[in-house]
């Protein structure tokens with residue numbers, strides 16, 4: 001992987017950045033640490049993430065990660081590395 005060009009093919013359903021290489025493989029988003037599980041319903045609890053997507057998005061907008069414990073692990077300044085599209 002080219003470190004200077006992290007733009008990936010798929011958009012994370014939680015943070016909106018194009019941070020995923022593949023879909024359906026439980027890839028963890030480097031930007032918000034949401035685990036992609038195919039769930040797109042905002043109010044269904046996502047098992048791997050132990051919260052709803054709505055909550056994950058709320059957390060990301062509050063402190064930049066889907067869960068507080070991941071704040072230290074997420075990519076800093078993701079907008080300089082990944083493309084983002086609003087939902």
Ligand SMILES: [Zn+2]
Nearest residue numbers: 012015029032
């Ligand atoms: Zn994400």
